[in-house]
Amino acid sequence: MDDERQVCEQTAILLEKIKIAAQWRLSGSEAVERVKEMHWEGRDIDLCLIDWKMPDMDGVEVTRRIRKEVGNAVPIVMISAYDISEVEEEARAAGVNGFLPKPLYRSSVYAAIKSALEHKGETFAGEEKKPAGKLLEGFHLLVAEDNALNQEIAATLLRMEGAAVDCVEDGQQALDVFLASKPGEYDAILMDVQMPVMDGHEATRQIRASEHPLARTIPIIATTANAFNDDISAALAAGMNTHVSKPLDIIQLCKTLADCIQK
Structure with a gap:
């Protein structure tokens, strides 16, 4: 320059x-x-x-x-x-x-x-450090969940840990919002598997097949009450990165999100 x-x-x-x-x-x-x-x-x-x-x-x-x-x-x-x-x-x-x-x-x-x-990545003098205890500080998440109570609980827990959260009610909305987003606008997607209009598996498949610059790299985490091997395998086959079960354990969820986003 x-x-x-x-x-x-x-x-x-x-x-x-x-x-x-x-x-x-x-x-x-x-x-x-x-x-x-x-x-x-x-x-x-x-x-x-x-x-x-x-x-x-x-x-x-x-x-x-x-x-x-x-x-x-x-x-x-x-x-x-x-x-x-x-x-x-x-x-x-x-x-x-x-x-x-x-x-x-x-x-x-x-x-x-x-x-x-x-010395790449080292903290420089004057850099503001993230507040202690905020495990998701700086992350922007998209949450797809059709149950209003579950959606509110998930958003509240994530925001308490410092994340910015946008919520949608079905897989089609999740797909539309992601495709309209700028590259880097969202750090990860929490995708309920069973939703009306379009389920989480199909929404994930269409995201992965899209022309969005981050279509194949944005972390997509399945959230479902079912945690059997077949359910986990189906989520992975659809293109999701991993699976967390409901009810959500916020510590486990934060760790899963942080691991996926850093990778």
Whole structure:
């Protein structure tokens, strides 16, 4: 990310020589949008090289916005032709992992990338930590359940653990809502098996067969009062990831959701 086209083109060529495919953008706002798009698609960028001084948005603000969108999963290295010391503390607090002086040389770029990737995912100074005890903090879930009481209980338990929850009443609604969602909008689907209009098995099969970018990867967890081997096998055959039985055990459900989403 640099406002000078020549710098972007030369850096991309340099990265290609060390076997790294690169995209570039000429403004901070364009860069943030691209990082966000790829995150929604489930294809996080492996590393960002961000110029400090840019006209529309400086590198520190670009870093803040990227961190707000994707957290600390993407390593960020700030590049500059100027003395970085005056902004280093602010930049690190915003989430910058390392610094590189211009002009860029192959050896220094390689060393900076290696160092940033070795510390990928580490908490940076100033990052807000999730509240303790909220097992599902930050997750957005879609719950398909036709029984109003069961739906209310499930939503209440999940929200108590920090999740955002949207509820639908049958498999057709679950399918429609998922297909209309943006990539990354939902982290997982809790799918009751026995529902009117369209049951959970058929809804899952149609989700998996759809053209949605996350059709084959979004976790779908079956919820049913039946926990026999045949029921579990049928859920897995339909494309569900796993099965939890009713009445819901919130601790087991949280663990199952967290495991599926992290995978």
